[in-house]
Each structure stands twice: as structure tokens, then as C-alpha cells.
Amino acid sequence: MKAEAPAGQIDRLKDLYDLHVLDTDPEDKFEDVVKLASQICGMPISLVSLVSDDRQWFKASVGMEAPETPIEQAICAHAILEDDFLEITDTRVDSRTHDNPLVTGPDNLRFYAGAVLRTSRGNPIGTLCVLDTKPNELTELQRETLRVLARQVMAQLELRRALREAEVLRREVDHRVKNSLQSVSAMTRMQARSVKSEEAREALDLTRRRIETVALLHQQLYSAQDGNHVAVDDFLPRVAQLLQNSVPDRISIDCKVDQVTLTAAHAAALGVIVNEFTANSVKHGFGEDQSGTISFDLHREAPDLAILTCQDTGTGLSDTKPATPGMGLRIIDASAHQLGGSSQIESTGEGLRVTIRIPLDPAADATISDQRVASRANG
Template identity: 45%
Template sequence: MNPPEWNIACMKAAPHPDQALRLETLRKYDILDTPRETDFDEIVELASALCNVPISVVNLIDEDRQWFKAEVGIGARETPLATSICSHVILSADFVEINDTHKDPRTADNELCMPADGLRFYAGALLTAPNGLPIGTLCVLDTKPNALNDFQKKALRTMARQVMRELDLRLALKTQNILRDEMDHRVKNSLQSVASLVRVYQGRVRRGADMTDAFDAIGRRIEATAALHEMLHDSPLDDAVMMDEFLSRIASLLQDSAPEHVSITCEAVPVAISTLVASSLAVIVSEFAANSIKHAFVDGEAGQVLITGAVQEDGALKVVCEDNGGAPVQSVPDETSVAGLGKRIMKASASQIGATLENGPGPNGYRMELIRPA
């Protein structure tokens, strides 16, 4: 069948109610304008044979056209939506059969259906993405009125699901490769961060100094990095984690290494934060807790370190760490000491995410407040 001219006006379908998301879903498959492939060609050939009709199409409904990933009996790869029967079908049930296009208001004035040798029969099963939105159809057509039997209808539905399984499998493989590359990049950056921390301590701490605290700081950074990567692996978010879950995990790790007389707790709101913000917060929170354990709770004195995370009315992120060690002021350590370097690293971490960091006496001990503007 030679396709007629496509520019004659006919009844055009309305856009899908969720058109923007539907188009976004379609384009995620990255299938439009790709070459013909045997996997899909075989499906339309089988559909045509099983339904005993001359035309079968894997049809994807784009913004202003219908594009054929595979077809038999058409001889074209795309047509405008003005002549698309499938653009009507994606607004309907998961399976539509039009026995005589001349008697259906959706198709009676369609340029492709009006001629004596035009399209008189249509049956199509939706290609539905996992989010429930239709991206196209697997359809069969005839040049005379027709009707499918129950077996043919079931077969067409089954083959439509097979098309979607193929598309979903390809998308999953593509996503897996992208995630693998992203994880490789993240791991590389994290290792570089740990290596940089080692070089800072190595270069600034005077010879002969006790490096126990430095090794502890490096260990905390490694544990925090491992926790971040583990949560990223399980997170449904793109390059982000939930602050309440992440800070609670960091607090738990710190508690595992804290003396029995020191309690480390966390109260944070469930808000998504990027991996960069999460990594910086882990460094800052860990250093504060380590300093509190060392300086605020001496001689086995029981105490608590509380970590809170919230979002202010202006959208700014606010993280507060405070202890109840009773020390109103901590002395400023020598910058060449491990403690002094720890404070410098905290400030640098805050600056890296565009946050301000203030330290000082709190109601019952020492307090640190971080503000990151929205």
C-alpha cells in the first residue's frame, strides 16, 4: 500500500492528559529515529500473519508525529499526528478495535481511511511503560472491515508486552552502565579525598607528634565515605541521599567508636541532600563529635553529643552539633596540631558547599552551627 499525501486536515486527537511526562517517558528509551532491527521486525511480521492482515506497526507517538520502529505494509518510517489513529488509541483502553473506520467518529474523516482503498480496520494494544503511561501501540490494520477473534486479540496484547519488555530491558542495561560509570567516578573522588586528607595531616603535623588522632580522623572519613556509597547504592534518588537517614547512620558509626559514657544521637528532617553536601556534613559532624569526646567529657564524665538537621523557613539547610560537656569555651589549638587541622578541615568542608560555620559556647557545653543557603 502506498501512503497517500499526509497534509490533508482530519480529526486530530487531543494531547494525552499527562503529555509532558508521557513524552519524557518515551524519550528515556532513546529509541526514536533508530535503525530498523530484527527483534522488532519479527514481531510485526508475526502480528500481521497471526491476525491475517496486510499491515502491522510498532508505533511510537511523539510530540508532533508517529514514528514506526517496525512496520510491514506501510513503506514509511513516520507520519504526522493528523493522520494517526494510534494518537486516539493512547487516550483509550489498553486495547482498541475499530471494525470499520468509516463508522467511527475518530477515524471517519481520516485521510488514510476515507478512500475506497484506504484503511478500514484497526486493532491496537498499548505499549505501556512501568509508570503506567502509554508511549505507543502495536497495531494491525486492513483495507477492508474486519474483526479479530479472541486468540488474535490475546496474541496482539502478548506481543505488545513483549515489545515493552525489550524496551525496558534495553533501558535497564543502559541505566546500569551509566550507574556503573557514576559509581566508579564517585569512588575515585572519594579515594582522592581520603588521600588528600592523609597528605594534609602528613604535611602539617610536626615530626614526632602523636598521630593517633590523625589516624582516627582518617578512619572516620573512610567509614563515612563507605556509608555514603552504601546509601547511594540503595537510594532511589539521583546522586542524593536523605539527610535524616544519612546523619543517623553517621551518628551510629560514631557511637560504635565512642566511649561507653558518651551518647551520640541524631534528630534530622527527611530532606534530600546531594552527595557533595552529605560528604561535607559527615566530615564536620565527625570532627565535632571527636573533639567533644576528647575535650568535653574528661575523666569518664557521662555526656551527650546531639546532632540536629533542619530546613529553615527561607529554605536554608541548618545543621547543629552540641554537647553537654559543661565547658563554655574550648581553647584554640595550635594549627600544626591534629586538633587544629581538624578545625581547619571542618571550615574547608563548609566552604566547599557554600555554608557558614560558627563555633562557640552553647547552653550546656560547646555548640557548632552550619547554615547552607537554599
């Protein structure tokens, strides 16, 4: 006998689809649950069964080869009409199952017990169930074990939903922050054009570049599949392009970056370093009419180490300049420590050079690399 649709079927199905679990690949954490349920209950078959409008689909299974059955054959469709549990000791004599093809046919399912999978919104979406090919009966301990395991299944599914919702919220925050910072940057640019003091104009321009770098970082985070990490080989060249648009035409900015991944906080520190080095070079390294180049080279020295070299072709640090670094170079040194590394500042015969050692997390880099491959494959 086909089960009646539960009350609130539309909301129930919406809740089920919102979990994004139907037709997903097998996973060990769910397979382990059905194996444990089968062993504890002494049953040859155990399923994590999700009941849709036209079928029941098995997220995990032991002893059942078919990945799903039509809704007309779904004993779990009867179970979700119960408060939390359904046990049928002999399916051949129960009016709900006596004519079910899974009972009358070669599968010969004679016993069923299922704990209802109920979402945090109160909707029954399926069961964790065990089945046997002969009449049977569970002990109270076995019933309670099924209930506990069913709650663990739902805890996993609800956690995934919460993480997806948090990711959507994070992306929205990054998007709004980026837009807000771009508005502030535009206002700062207009303010810089109106001030008469050259010193004030320089300060506003530096502030604007910092704001634009942070806005770009949030844009990268908004676009990233992993919102905690940034692909620096995409981020840093974009920062360099922003800087190129704001420095005098006589100064060019070069940027070479290996495939490297950093956390959002470390990428922000890297942006500060590039901004401060550029501002320092433009202000102190080049004369009023002097042309030259500012270059940034980030290369992977080892799986867990990257080296950033910031260099200009300016005048460097002369003997007449203060022995202690200026504010910009002190900010660079502080940012290097924020990266967990160290900085070396030296004046060469060809200008100023800052070398920074940056520790890397190879595992995070591998995750971003896998996501890139998947993105290209899907694209």
C-alpha cells in the first residue's frame, strides 16, 4: 500500500531539497552509521533512506544493491508518518506492507524498523532503518541505538546546511565590504584632488591605495570557493595593477608570482607590504623627474616557504639618510612578522631591496589547487 503524503508535504520537500544531499556520492561517515546499525541490531540490511515525492533514495546502505526504490515500495514513507519510530515485526501481516513488492517478491523483506530523520525545522525527511528477511523484533536498547544514530545522521546533515548558509553570509559580507570600500576610495580620490597641500595629497593617495587593496582582497574572498584562503598569484598582480594606475607614468611596476596560497589575514599583510614599498620608493627612491622600475617577485623556495623580493631602481638608502628606517619600512617589517616571517632591508648599487621569508601551509595550497582543477573541469 502506498503511504499517504505527510502533512505539510511542500514544506517537508523544500526542507529535504535544501539539505542538498539527494544523489550525492557515498561517504564513509554515513556508511559507518549503517554498518554499526546493522551489527548492533543483528540485521542484514540497514539504510539511510531519504523520502522524496516519487522515490526513496539511499544515502548509505548495507545489504541493499539498489540505490533507490519507487515511492510505492517505500516502507520508509510509512515510517515518516510516525512521531519518531516505526517497527513492523512481520511485514506480511501488516496492512501497510503486505502487498509491497519488496515483501512479496524475491527480496522477501519480512521485518522493518526505522528511526525517523527529522530536521531542525521539524520535518521528517527519511529514516535510519534496519530490515530482515524473517520476522523479528528489536530490544529496547536496539531501538534507542537507532534513535541515537538517526540523530547523528541529522547532525551531520544540519551541520553542512549551517556551513553553506554561513558561506553565503560570508560572501555577502565580503561583497558589501568591497562595495563600501570602493565608495570610500572614490571619495578619498575626490578629496585628494581638492586639497592644496602636497603632503596632504600624498597622505590621501596612500590611504586610497590601502583602501583599494583591502577592497580587492574582499573581492578575491567573495570569488573564492574557500573563503579562508586567497590565491596570491591572482591577488598580488591585481594589487600591482592598482598601484601602477596611481604612480607617475615614469615609474613602472613589475610583478611575478608563483602559485602560492595564503590565509586572508596573511594576504592582507602582503598587500600592506607591497603598498608601503611602492609609496616609499615613489617618495624617497626616485627624483622628481627620475624614471625607474619597482618590482615584486614572489617565488616558492620550498613546499613550506616562499620568498618575496621587493626592489626598486632608485637611489637606495644613502649615508646621509637616517640610520633608522622610516615609517614605511617599519610597517613593512611589522607586516613581515605578521606573516610569520622576517624581512631583510638592504641598499644595493641598483636601489633598495627588501627580502621577506613567508612560511606556507602546503595543505591549504593543495586544497586551492584541487578547487582550481575542479573549476576548470566544470567550466
